[in-house]
Amino acid sequence: MPEQTFFNLPEEKREKITQAAMDEFARRFFHQARITAIIEKAGIARGSFYQYFEDKKDLFKYIIELCVGEKLKYINQDMIKNRDRYGFFELLREIYLSGIRFALEQPRLLAIGNKLLKDKELQQEVWGEHYDTSTEFFKELLKEGLKKDELDPLIDVEVVSKLLTGLNYSLIDIIYKEDKINPEVLEEGMEEIDKMIYFIENGIKKKE
Amino acid sequence: MPEQTFFNLPEEKREKITQAAMDEFARRFFHQARITAIIEKAGIARGSFYQYFEDKKDLFKYIIELCVGEKLKYINQDMIKNRDRYGFFELLREIYLSGIRFALEQPRLLAIGNKLLKDKELQQEVWGEHYDTSTEFFKELLKEGLKKDELDPLIDVEVVSKLLTGLNYSLIDIIYKEDKINPEVLEEGMEEIDKMIYFIENGIKKKE
Amino acid sequence: MPEQTFFNLPEEKREKITQAAMDEFARRFFHQARITAIIEKAGIARGSFYQYFEDKKDLFKYIIELCVGEKLKYINQDMIKNRDRYGFFELLREIYLSGIRFALEQPRLLAIGNKLLKDKELQQEVWGEHYDTSTEFFKELLKEGLKKDELDPLIDVEVVSKLLTGLNYSLIDIIYKEDKINPEVLEEGMEEIDKMIYFIENGIKKKE
Amino acid sequence: MPEQTFFNLPEEKREKITQAAMDEFARRFFHQARITAIIEKAGIARGSFYQYFEDKKDLFKYIIELCVGEKLKYINQDMIKNRDRYGFFELLREIYLSGIRFALEQPRLLAIGNKLLKDKELQQEVWGEHYDTSTEFFKELLKEGLKKDELDPLIDVEVVSKLLTGLNYSLIDIIYKEDKINPEVLEEGMEEIDKMIYFIENGIKKKE
DNA sequence: TATGAATGAGTTTTCATTCAT
DNA sequence: CATGAATGAAAACTCATTCAT
Numbered sequence: 001m002p003e004q005t006f007f008n009l010p011e012e013k014r015e016k017i018t019q020a021a022m023d024e025f026a027r028r029f030f031h032q033a034r035i036t037a038i039i040e041k042a043g044i045a046r047g048s049f050y051q052y053f054e055d056k057k058d059l060f061k062y063i064i065e066l067c068v069g070e071k072l073k074y075i076n077q078d079m080i081k082n083r084d085r086y087g088f089f090e091l092l093r094e095i096y097l098s099g100i101r102f103a104l105e106q107p108r109l110l111a112i113g114n115k116l117l118k119d120k121e122l123q124q125e126v127w128g129e130h131y132d133t134s135t136e137f138f139k140e141l142l143k144e145g146l147k148k149d150e151l152d153p154l155i156d157v158e159v160v161s162k163l164l165t166g167l168n169y170s171l172i173d174i175i176y177k178e179d180k181i182n183p184e185v186l187e188e189g190m191e192e193i194d195k196m197i198y199f200i201e202n203g204i205k206k207k208e
Numbered sequence: 209m210p211e212q213t214f215f216n217l218p219e220e221k222r223e224k225i226t227q228a229a230m231d232e233f234a235r236r237f238f239h240q241a242r243i244t245a246i247i248e249k250a251g252i253a254r255g256s257f258y259q260y261f262e263d264k265k266d267l268f269k270y271i272i273e274l275c276v277g278e279k280l281k282y283i284n285q286d287m288i289k290n291r292d293r294y295g296f297f298e299l300l301r302e303i304y305l306s307g308i309r310f311a312l313e314q315p316r317l318l319a320i321g322n323k324l325l326k327d328k329e330l331q332q333e334v335w336g337e338h339y340d341t342s343t344e345f346f347k348e349l350l351k352e353g354l355k356k357d358e359l360d361p362l363i364d365v366e367v368v369s370k371l372l373t374g375l376n377y378s379l380i381d382i383i384y385k386e387d388k389i390n391p392e393v394l395e396e397g398m399e400e401i402d403k404m405i406y407f408i409e410n411g412i413k414k415k416e
Numbered sequence: 417m418p419e420q421t422f423f424n425l426p427e428e429k430r431e432k433i434t435q436a437a438m439d440e441f442a443r444r445f446f447h448q449a450r451i452t453a454i455i456e457k458a459g460i461a462r463g464s465f466y467q468y469f470e471d472k473k474d475l476f477k478y479i480i481e482l483c484v485g486e487k488l489k490y491i492n493q494d495m496i497k498n499r500d501r502y503g504f505f506e507l508l509r510e511i512y513l514s515g516i517r518f519a520l521e522q523p524r525l526l527a528i529g530n531k532l533l534k535d536k537e538l539q540q541e542v543w544g545e546h547y548d549t550s551t552e553f554f555k556e557l558l559k560e561g562l563k564k565d566e567l568d569p570l571i572d573v574e575v576v577s578k579l580l581t582g583l584n585y586s587l588i589d590i591i592y593k594e595d596k597i598n599p600e601v602l603e604e605g606m607e608e609i610d611k612m613i614y615f616i617e618n619g620i621k622k623k624e
Numbered sequence: 625m626p627e628q629t630f631f632n633l634p635e636e637k638r639e640k641i642t643q644a645a646m647d648e649f650a651r652r653f654f655h656q657a658r659i660t661a662i663i664e665k666a667g668i669a670r671g672s673f674y675q676y677f678e679d680k681k682d683l684f685k686y687i688i689e690l691c692v693g694e695k696l697k698y699i700n701q702d703m704i705k706n707r708d709r710y711g712f713f714e715l716l717r718e719i720y721l722s723g724i725r726f727a728l729e730q731p732r733l734l735a736i737g738n739k740l741l742k743d744k745e746l747q748q749e750v751w752g753e754h755y756d757t758s759t760e761f762f763k764e765l766l767k768e769g770l771k772k773d774e775l776d777p778l779i780d781v782e783v784v785s786k787l788l789t790g791l792n793y794s795l796i797d798i799i800y801k802e803d804k805i806n807p808e809v810l811e812e813g814m815e816e817i818d819k820m821i822y823f824i825e826n827g828i829k830k831k832e
Numbered sequence: 833t834a835t836g837a838a839t840g841a842g843t844t845t846t847c848a849t850t851c852a853t
Numbered sequence: 854c855a856t857g858a859a860t861g862a863a864a865a866c867t868c869a870t871t872c873a874t
Contacts, residue, residue, distance in 0.1 A: 005833070008833095029237055029239070029240075029327070031237065031239065031240045032237075032239050032240075034867090034868070034869090035868075035869065035870090036867095036868070036869090044834090044835095045834060045835045045836060046835075046836060046837085046869095046870090047833095047834065047835050047836060047837090047871090047872085048833080048834055048835070048836095049870095050869095050870070050871080051833065051834075051835095055869075055870075056869070056870095114326060115326060117326065118322055118323060118325065118326040119237070152407075155407060159382055160407070162378060162381060162382045163375065163378050163379075163382070163407075165378070166374055166375060166377060166378025166379075166381060167371065167374060167375065167378065169374060169378075170370060170371050170373070170374025170375065170377075170378075171371075171374075173370060173374060174367055174370045174371070199360075199363060199368070199371075202410045213857075213858065216857085216858080217858085242842085242843070242844095243843075243844065243845090244842085244843075244844090252859085252860095253859055253860045253861065254844095254845090254860080254861065254862095255845095255846085255847080255858095255859070255860055255861065255862095256858075256859055256860075257845095258844090258845065258846075258847095259857090259858070259859080263844080263845080264844075421836075421837065424836085424837080425837085445653055445655065445656075445743070447653070447655065447656050448655045448656075450863085450864070450865095451864080451865065451866090452863080452864075452865090460838085460839095461838055461839045461840065462839080462840065462841095462865095462866085463838070463839055463840065463841095463866095463867080463868080464837075464838055464839075465866095466865090466866065466867075466868095467836090467837070467838080471865080471866075472865075530742055531742060533742065534738060534739060534741065534742040535653070575798055578794060578797060578798045579791065579794050579795075579798070581794070582790055582791065582793060582794025582795075582797060583787065583790060583791065583794065585790060585794075586786060586787050586789070586790025586791065586793075586794075587787075587790075589786065589790060590783060590786045590787070618826045629854070632854090658846090658847070658848090659847075659848065659849090660846095660847070660848090668855090668856095669855060669856045669857060670848095670849090670856080670857060670858085671850090671851085671854095671855065671856050671857060671858090672854080672855060672856070672857095673849095674848095674849070674850080675854065675855075679848075679849075680848070680849095834874100835873100835874085836872105836873100836874100837871105837872085837873090837874105838870100838871080838872075838873095839868105839869105839870085839871075839872090840868100840869105840870100841867105841868100841869100842866105842867085842868095843865100843866085843867080843868105844864100844865090844866085844867105845863105845864085845865085845866105846862105846863085846864080846865105847860105847861100847862100847863095847864105848860105848861105848862100849859100849860085849861100850858105850859080850860075851857100851858085851859075851860095852856100852857100852858090852859095853855100853856085853857100853858100
């Protein structure tokens with residue numbers, strides 16, 4: 001919800017502001033992030049900032065939106081749209097892999113999201129009530145997996161959806177630690193990650 | 209590392225300060241936490257605060273120490289000490305259950321720890337280099353489990369230890385959401401949780 | 417080294433701030449000087465102060481620079497530049513007289529310098545290593561005086577340069593006492609001072 | 625004017641407090657000096673301090689008194705008492721030499737006095753109106769010197785007494801610079817200093 | 833729309849002094 | 854007398870936001 005003035009800006013300038021904001025929000029928690037740092041890096045005037053955004057939170061929400069949009073690009077949209085044609089574990093693997101690709105290629109955006117992750121209060125301000133889209137999505141996936149008889153019918157959808165969400169974050173933590181890419185992962189490559197996903201799957205797949 | 213003066217205080221007053229600090233650190237991130245709020249709630253003078261603690265960080269470290277100490281009380285110490293007498297999954301279940309018990313009974317302390325969890329910089333200041341004790345512990349457990357031939361030898365100890373850590377946090381997130389206890393969990397009780405743990409185990413136990 | 421914002425200020429406002437700062441630094445030692453007093457007298461907001469200056473020391477350095485600049489105006493620059501055309505004692509008298517003129521007309525600036533004079537630590541922070549320019553200057557003068565055969569060759573340049581510096585301060589103390597101009601001196605005028613300088617000269621001039 | 629309680633203290637304890645105070649007042653200006661530092665070094669309780677002294681200034685005055693008393697010990701008391709038997713320049717040399725001996729042997733006390741020297745306000749609080757004893761003393765000496773026909777009758781007693789005072793400080797500055805004894809002076813010894821005094825004398829002695 | 837100066841509430845911290853035991 | 858905890862005024866400094874041009 002930036003002001004229209006912001007969108008009237010030349011592409012280049014808008015980009016510079018966006019990048020500066022991402023840098024700052026990746027480095028510091030929302031409350032610690034300093035507008036001063038952002039305007040300086042972006043090379044704009046203090047007053048201009050408030051002509052583009054209502055306040056710090058307004059900018060933050062916008063940046064988060066960009067993160068979400070960017071994140072979506074890493075998911076194979078075809079699989080999502082035609083998800084009835086794919087198996088549950090294929091889809092799950094794709095979700096996880098997309099998360100990993102995103103982490104590897106957009107570590108800064110990941111850092112921003114991670115910072116938000118623990119601040120429930122802020123999340124609510126940013127996303128209102130429905131701030132747990134990730135879990136919601138897994139819930140849908142699980143329901144469909146059960147319908148297709150791919151999953152152990154004993155599982156509790158509520159609980160497992162949350163576990164899958166948590167595992168997603170864990171996976172990312174594994175490859176992206178302390179603001180740096182974990183070199184071990186890069187060496188051994190995706191193969192290792194795939195094996196890892198395999199073990200996770202064991203927990204919920206239908207017992208024969 | 210509070211000053212001796214703090215420990216000389218009458219139990220009751222010390223407790224009041226501790227509680228006030230916990231309240232504030234549970235509500236806000238370290239940098240956002242306000243000494244003013246703490247001293248007001250504790251009913252002490254501004255100057256007194258600095259007679260008890262070197263600064264805000266000093267108090268925070270102390271509170272974190274209390275959290276860790278409290279957390280340990282929730283783990284069956286007998287099992288930890290004589291862990292060779294227990295199976296890997298028995299131990300794992302105990303760890304997870306202890307986390308859940310802690311979350312249910314000490315939600316405020318949990319919130320404090322969670323806030324710290326995402327702030328790597330702060331963690332290093334509080335704990336020095338060894339701030340990932342949780343993962344280290346799971347790594348030990350896994351190695352012993354492998355030795356006892358209870359686990360799939362194909363698993364990557366590094367990776368799985370991190371997954372188990374992440375799962376632990378997920379479990380806690382499931383029952384403790386938005387600073388309130390998730391009522392669903394309390395209704396259905398530990399039984400449900402136990403089932404959940406069971407599914408997790410599938411992922412790594414030895415294939416027959 | 418104030419910020420550019422300070423120099424962008426309208427002359428009048430800048431002057432008001434400068435005057436307020438001079439008042440405070442003339443009254444109190446650097447560490448005792450209060451920013452609050454300065455901003456109140458200058459009629460600016462607390463935050464503005466920190467937009468103009470990095471901190472109290474930044475302002476202080478600036479004020480000292482102004483003092484030094486002002487002081488230089490009181491020395492006959494022609495004599496300094498063409499000093500080979502003048503006798504040693506002529507030059508010495510000019511230096512001393514300039515100090516006296518400065519003291520009479522800028523008692524506040526003198527007070528500021530005097531306060532700094534005893535704080536070696538602060539001097540080093542303000543001026544770095546070369547903080548004894550006064551003595552250095554007298555040393556040069558003495559060397560030239562010896563070359564021109566005007567001075568007793570037995571004198572120790574190191575020692576006498578320090579004595580001359582000290583005498584300079586003494587002279588100033590004589591006419592400027594307790595932050596007020598000593599009225600006696602004003603009555604009897606420069607003539608008396610000139611006589612005083614004459615006696616000082618006896619100590620080092622070449623014996624016939 | 626410490627309280628009687630202070631003087632009832634065992635010699636050893638009193639000495640420890642005195643030493644601690646001297647250390648602090650030698651290091652920092654009165655306003656910067658911290659009671660905390662003093663009580664810690666002296667090993668006494670905070671409350672005790674205020675049982676011995678009314679406040680910080682009370683202690684300071686006492687320390688200054690001790691400094692003055694100590695200083696007097698360095699002057700040849702016989703010469704002072706029977707000063708009619710000595711020549712003006714003999715007496716003057718003794719005064720100066722005593723200052724130098726004091727500076728060499730009691731650098732800490734000298735530092736305390738020097739710090740006080742520039743703080744006119746504080747001086748008045750410590751000494752009331754008659755805080756310029758040094759100048760007063762030189763004035764007496766000069767008058768007697770004139771009576772004995774040893775001095776140039778043209779000199780202005782007011783002015784020269786102040787100059788002599790200033791020279792005294794300069795001498796001390798020469799041998800005691802930046803809180804350390806100037807090594808050059810120690811090497812060349814008192815002889816050099818004596819020569820220095822000789823040059824000073826030239827300025828005021830009776831012309832033949 | 834752009835600019836950047838102005839604002840002031842809010843925060844941490846220090847320290848002399850008082851007070852209760 | 855000794856002790857050391859209690860106090861709170863005051864200081865420096867930060868920073869999001871407003872305002873005037």
